[in-house]
Amino acid sequence: MSLYELAILGSATPAESATLTSTIDAMIRDFGLVLGTDVRIHLHGEVEGRDPRAAFAAVYFGGAPLGDLEVTTELVSASAPVIPTIASGQQFVESVPGFLQSANGLMRRDDDPEMTVAAAALLECVGLLRRQRRVFISYRRTESRAAALQLHDLLSSRGFDVFLDTHDIRPGDPFQDVLWHRLVDSDVMVMLDTPEYFDSRWTRQEIGRARAKEIQVLRVIWPDHVPTRLTDLSETVYLDAAALEGRDGPIAAGTVDEIVLKVERLRSRSIASRYMSITGKLRADVERIGGAIEAIGAHRAIAVRLFDDRKIWAYPIVGIPTAETLHDVAEKARGADQREAPVLVYDHIGIREAWNSHLRWLDEQIHAVRAIRVSEAGWALAAWGD
Structure with missing residues (x-):
């Protein structure tokens, strides 16, 4: 079927x-x-x-x-x-x-x-792409502020949840913790590649950590700028002088619409890449403890046969799990008539400690779904049921 x-x-x-x-x-x-x-x-x-x-x-x-x-x-x-x-x-x-x-x-x-x-x-x-449509804009305020604000507003009007540091961090919040938290929950990073982009350690960290998390990057290269080869594998939009209405933007209408469409297309590639990464790590840990991956079902559920011959269904989740995510997994498992509580598998790296604590609390209180970090999958599954 x-x-x-x-x-x-x-x-x-x-x-x-x-x-x-x-x-x-x-x-x-x-x-x-x-x-x-x-x-x-x-x-x-x-x-x-x-x-x-x-x-x-x-x-x-x-x-x-x-x-x-x-x-x-x-x-x-x-x-x-x-x-x-x-x-x-x-x-x-x-x-x-x-x-x-x-x-x-x-x-x-x-x-x-x-x-x-x-x-x-x-x-x-059908659940192949998550309903959260999240984009992270990485830029130098001194070089591309107007373009960043323009993209924030346009992407938001097209149904995306857009992170821009000047708009989306509340006063008093720990700036970098919130920034990394939002980055790891993003589908695509839009990188405004200006001449001094790599002069900032913060933007260097943003692009590096996006690639470490396998988040797809759309690189928008400023006119007459020779980009670093470090980002050659990124999807790229080259701007010419006519595409910028000012030194720092905004970007001309036709070109900015092209950028938004490329973000839409990159979402599936990004989510697929991150899903495959979590699945690969889960498979390696399952096989290391003597188990096996038996099948892939609807909603990207994975049938896992443990070393003691028990079968569980694991649901790899891209991004940051919430109580709504746990409920969604429970409903999908119920609809598929899976007998044991399903297992939500996620990558915790980059998630704020306060949210990790919240996830631990949810796992203790909600028994219809179990949640494990993919980095601890083998450890947790080796003692499953205890």
Whole structure:
């Protein structure tokens, strides 16, 4: 069976369906998933043959005439997530059936011809991408402040939770602890690569720690600046003189929109890379104590066979766990009829000590889900149940 099933419904043209399918295919390959095997996409009437055990979401293309009304009504009645979407210039109320109008719609932008945002929204619904959309902006205030403020506001308006040091640290908070905490919970770092960026030890640490945590970096290079080769592997946007309206920004409209779309695309690569890293560390520890990884299930759950032949399900989590994360894992395990309490596995490095203490308290109080640090996985699983 497929682990994930998606549907493209409504008035989508063959070209639109093909474009969205191609973008989804590129994103799921970041996770090592195969279209048609691990992920199945249903078009129009095919959705009636979906597997109810698989994680599912649909996108409904508004327009005239309204299509797939019966099957979409059935999906909504079954509480399956359906994302209504319209093209730029269409009116939501006129283009989407009434029973879908209570859902927040997605307008497809003209500057997103690959439908990256729609593909990401579908993958968020089935749990491949997390719903938190977090971006960290790394910059020198003396060189790129206006551009940083512009990106903060634009990314925020596009649904991202953006960290900017001048906006997001409360008075009296420990500055660096909060900064590292927010960094390790980010999907993408936007690095404004100006001539003096590496002259600051703080920005040097930011880029170094982002790479240590396998957070994808989008490097925006200032005009006439020769960047260091230390960041050559980063996704890059080169600015020319016409792309900057002032020495420190803002960035011209067309170019800044390109930056936002690249951030959207990098999310899946970043989350996949961090997920694979946690999974790899978990596998190594499990095998070291005589256990084995048996299978990967829906919602990226991992079946672990312990050395005493007991089976548990582990859920690697990217970023910082919360009580909401524990609840989500418990619900997914319950829906999959997993008998033992599921295990949430996370990387604690960079998380504030106050939050680590909170996580320990949650683990002591909430028994529906257990939580372990991936760096201590072998140690914890060797004594599992004691």
